[in-house]
Amino acid sequence: MSALMTRVLRHAAAIPVFAALSLAAWGADGGAILQQQCASCHNLTGPAPQTLQALWSRKGPDLFYAGNKYREAWLVSWLQQPKPIRPVGEFYGDHIKPGPKGDEVDAVTLKAHPALGQGEATAVAAALMKLKAHDDLIAREKIEAGALSKSMGEMVFDKFLGCMACHRIEPDYGGLSGPELYTAGERLQAQFIASYIRSPQAWDPKIWMPNKHVSDANIQKLVRYRELLSKENAHEK
Amino acid sequence: MRNNRMVLLAVLAAVAGASSAAETAADNYKTYCVQCHGSQGNGKGVNIRDMSVQPRDHTDAKAMSGRTDDELFKVIKEGGLSIDKSVLMPPWGDTLSDGEIRDMVQHLRGLCKCRYGS
Numbered sequence: 001m002s003a004l005m006t007r008v009l010r011h012a013a014a015i016p017v018f019a020a021l022s023l024a025a026w027g028a029d030g031g032a033i034l035q036q037q038c039a040s041c042h043n044l045t046g047p048a049p050q051t052l053q054a055l056w057s058r059k060g061p062d063l064f065y066a067g068n069k070y071r072e073a074w075l076v077s078w079l080q081q082p083k084p085i086r087p088v089g090e091f092y093g094d095h096i097k098p099g100p101k102g103d104e105v106d107a108v109t110l111k112a113h114p115a116l117g118q119g120e121a122t123a124v125a126a127a128l129m130k131l132k133a134h135d136d137l138i139a140r141e142k143i144e145a146g147a148l149s150k151s152m153g154e155m156v157f158d159k160f161l162g163c164m165a166c167h168r169i170e171p172d173y174g175g176l177s178g179p180e181l182y183t184a185g186e187r188l189q190a191q192f193i194a195s196y197i198r199s200p201q202a203w204d205p206k207i208w209m210p211n212k213h214v215s216d217a218n219i220q221k222l223v224r225y226r227e228l229l230s231k232e233n234a235h236e237k
Numbered sequence: 238m239r240n241n242r243m244v245l246l247a248v249l250a251a252v253a254g255a256s257s258a259a260e261t262a263a264d265n266y267k268t269y270c271v272q273c274h275g276s277q278g279n280g281k282g283v284n285i286r287d288m289s290v291q292p293r294d295h296t297d298a299k300a301m302s303g304r305t306d307d308e309l310f311k312v313i314k315e316g317g318l319s320i321d322k323s324v325l326m327p328p329w330g331d332t333l334s335d336g337e338i339r340d341m342v343q344h345l346r347g348l349c350k351c352r353y354g355s
Contacts, residue, residue, distance in 0.1 A: 102279075173287055
């Protein structure tokens, strides 16, 4: 067999292997996976809970506006290696217990999120990005470029607004009943976080995050602070 | 005809009212207050470790009897800064109705087993 023929045959044999790998990576039906594996814990259709009973029964974040909330690259990465974002889970009241110094996280009640393979994660993230409820709220937010020091961001977040009562700004510093802030920059879209701070109730009427009537200027600062923290956190990994 | 229309409006109003029925103060407390004031109402919530100002112990009759019902209503609705207290106590006016806040004030009186000035 000539050298040329050998090379042709080798390439031809490689094509089905490549095609099979591609199918495994890209052939997954994200919408079907969402329905089959995610819908039992996540609301894919809305609306958000309208009563406390409905709020308490929620097992994971609502996803019917995921395409307006998350960054797709973060979804792809997190779905393959999921780590807790809410230290006390959801609903937080189901995952605390009285301790000697006060309420503690009842860690044994927290369940790990299932991990997906790369192909599934990519497909599910793409399907989630199509879930775009509340476009109207997103359209109202204009994110302005600007500089902010970390110390000023922390001043606004902690001293002026008291957000640290419920959110962590470092892996072991801050409150626990809300999602951690230090990964929010890579996790969330800027317009979403601006809109959610402006009115958590517009997105989730019964949520245990209050509307603090944050000024436009401070919303912009909080958006920048969140990005600063995420860059620092990524750098330290 | 006019009477029928009035009856229909009354029925619709009743249905609308039922769909946005107030939650009980105990349920609202469990959802919004416990995260800082604790499941026992003693100010020892799961969030408190790194707080610069510790939450009020709602079972402390001496401290709670120093506040009028109107002050408690105001601090729940408008937040700690409205009565010159900590920013860490947020305003709940966009979460709870005025009626729910009034019910919450009475719930707090039950926790402290106290009244203003007593």
